[in-house]
């Protein structure tokens with residue numbers, strides 16, 4: 259077996275995606291180690307999840323810095339000391355500057371609660387309902403300077419029900435997220451998914467739409 263992929267997970271809040279990753283590592287389904295969980299919010303509940311799993315935590319509080327660039331620089335120095343192979347944004351609610359993103363190009367992934375490229379940005383569940391969409395979902399993608407726009411690794415979809423509200427929809431999308439985030443990391447760890455020069459490869463071929471779609475009961 260290859261050595262576990264070294265992760266740093268960045269959070270700002272609840273950390274349920276972090277928890278899903280921890281659970282899969284602990285159950286032996288994901289060959290990875292979380293070297294550190296970094297939060298920009300000192301009271302993020304996800305920090306407790308990390309502590310409970312004996313994972314190192316660090317806080318880089320954006321309020322301690324007077325510019326985005328200064329915060330990003332401090333965050334970069336913190337991450338680079340840890341030398342992770344993959345940076346996992348898991349509900350990290352900060353827009354990252356171009357130099358930061360470029361420094362980690364191909365080594366940083368994000369999860370977004372929509373079927374990208376649809377519904378970039380915030381409040382996706384309500385916006386999906388307001389638009390009368392028949393389906394919704396979640397997407398894991400590599401991070402590039404344009405927000406919520408990087409090449410897609412994995413996506414999962416669910417139908418929107420006629421009695422859905424934003425809370426119900428968010429809960430079902432979260433369930434999807436907890437499957438596709440660990441699965442994406444698993445594919446990267448196994449070099450099944452590779453990012454090169456802006457393109458995602460799946461088993462050495464440019465990834466196709468079908469390969470990006472997470473299938474239930476597969």
Ligand code: GRF
Nearest residue numbers: 272273274275349369370371
């Ligand atoms: C998720 O919906 C994720 O898609 C978005 O932020 C939320 C984080 O949730 N980027 P959690 O903190 O992992 O519970």
